[in-house]
Amino acid sequence: MQAIDLFAGIGGFSEGAKQAKVRVVWAANHWRLAVEFHSANHPDAIHVCQDLHQADWREVPRHDVCLASPACQGHSKARGKERPYHDALRSTAWAVVSCLEYHRSPFAVVENVPEFLDWSLYPSWVDALGRLGYSLAPHIIDSADHGVPQHRLRMFLVISRSKNPLVLNLPKRPHRPVSEIIEWDAHRWNPINKPGRSIKTLKRIEAGRKQFGDCFVAPFYSSGSGLTGRSIDRPIGTFSTVDRWAIIRGDQMRMFQPSEVRAGMGLPSTYVLPKTRREAIHLLGNGVTPVVATDILNELRRAA
Template structure:
């Protein structure tokens, strides 16, 4: 079985395909840093750095599975105020339709945030796929159910050239707690009570201490567990493209590090990422969790 990976990013879809025994023969992304990361980890694939809305699909090799993660920023509730560029981001989903129209890929898997279904053009997108002969089966999947130490709910649209939608028998794996990914003794710490620490941060930490004791997680920016912190005995909350999770250990704290975030996303320990933390965390925060992709592809193969 061969696959292609559109909007390939860090390569979570491709890494999951590798685990499932699926060969990814072609991958593309518009961001050079993402293409470099994907190439470093999957040199066997042919890579393209381009705007996929301008792609010549004749140059893409034949395949069995089209995997795609079009931009989510125009759909995500975390996007904040609606901005002009969100329309352009949402339109990237039409590249999937264009590729499917040319190749008639037997299976198309599209990953995005759950709010993708609230897009004004989502019914039109599904209708376009239907007119190409695809049955569309939405699956709302939490990565924690697949052994990833992170609660990360994402929409996966399983589109198949079949009369009826594919019925997938997905495994449900045991939860992995955040404490399993935290490297307590490997990274520098800062004192919580150092001068200049914001009163809001201190209130969050104090609330976390009351709820969980000396060791816990807290979002340094944004909402979600913001008032109470988060127990390290459960999966971490969703990682985003912004470095936002703080680790609290008694009187000291630090931000989650790249090696920990890599494990929180379900990537193998030797998976290569950019040297700059900002780029690495951005790629991880946008990625598909490889164990989820692997379980999906295995279930699709079983159902086919």
Template sequence: MKAIDLFAGAGGFSTGAQMAGCNVVWAANHWQAAVDVHLLNHPGAAHACQDLQQADWTQVPAHDLLMASPACQGHSRARGKDRAHHDAQRSTAWAVVSAAECHRPAMVLIENVPEFATWTLYPAWCAAMNALGYALQPMILDAADHGVAQHRRRLFVVGTQTKHPIELVFPSREHVGSASIIDFDAGRWSAIDKPGRSGATRARVACGRIAHGSRFVMPYYGSGSGLTGRCLSRPLGTVTTRDRWALVDGDRMRMLSTQECRRAMGFPDSYLLPKKHKDALHMLGNAVCPPVARDVINAIRSQA
């Protein structure tokens, strides 16, 4: 099965498609750094760096599966106040319609935040896909249910050239705790009681120790997991585009490393990312978890 990857980013969809036995023949993104990373990891695919709303779809190779992760910031509850900018980001979803109209692949798979389904134009977007012959099956999946050491709820919309939406059946996978992604011998540690440490951080550490003992993870920036963090036997909370999760070990703590965040997303350790942690985390936080993509594609193929 041949696949293409729109808004490919770090390549989570492409990696998951390869896990499912697909041949990714083309990938595109507007950010050159992301295209470069995708090329390093998927050298067999043709690549384009461009605004996909301006793409000439006749130049894209024939394919059976169209995968796309349109910009999610315009839909996410974490979006900023720049409405015009986010309106432009929301419109990227229409590139999927244009690509599907040109090639009419047998299957289309879209990933976004759950709020995508509350977009004012979502019914119109669905109607456009229906007019092209696609029966749509939206579903919200948590990466933790697919063996990823992270709770990450995302909307997947499956489009097939069938009379009715297909019902997908997924394998039952146990949740994996964040302990599986952590290397306690790595990273840059600092003392919890160092001068300048905020009172809020100290309080959260103290509560975490009572709830979980000497080792646990907690949000260092932002909210989530209450005031106590979470034990290492649970999946991590959602990996975002900026540093968020801190690891506490006795009287020391540090932020999760690039390697640990890559594992929390379900990418293999050998997957190449930018050397700068900030750039790597930005790509990972926007990515699709490969094991989830693998399971969805395998489920689609089993019903085809």
């Protein structure tokens, strides 16, 4: 099987395809940095940096599966107040319809936040795909159920040229603790009680200490897992595009490092990341966990 990867980011979807023995022949993103690092990790694919609203689908190789992760920021509850540019972000999903209209590939898999299903234009989007002969089956998947040490709830729409929606029977694996990916002695720690530390942060750490002891993880700002954090013996909450999670160890603390977030996304340790911490965290936080993509594609192959 061959695939293309739309809104490819750093390449979690493509890595999952590789593990499923699906060859990604073409990948595109509007952000040059994402294209650069997708290319570094998947050099055999053709890479294009462009707004996919402008894509000439005649130039895209034939394929069996269209993988796509349209912008989620316009749908996510974390977006905050509705802004005019959110409409532009949500409209990226129409590139999937354009691609399928031209190529009529047997399958597509679209990843987004579950709120994508509440989009006001979602019924019209589904109708457009239906008129092209496609059926849709939403799958709400937590990456932790696939053996990733991170609770990452995402919607994967399985789109198929079939009379009935294709509901996949996906495997489930035991949950893994976040302690497995913490590089305890590889990075610099800071004192918790250093000058300038906010009172809110100190109170949050103290509350977490009472519940979990001397070692635990906590959101560095108030949202996520309440105010006390969570045990290192369970999966962590979602890694986002900004520094969110801190590790507490005794009277010291530090933020998760890119190499740890990479492991928390289920990417191999050899996966190339930007040298700049902020860029690496942003690319990783926007990504797809490869094992979920692998499990979906393996089931699609059986259904083909």
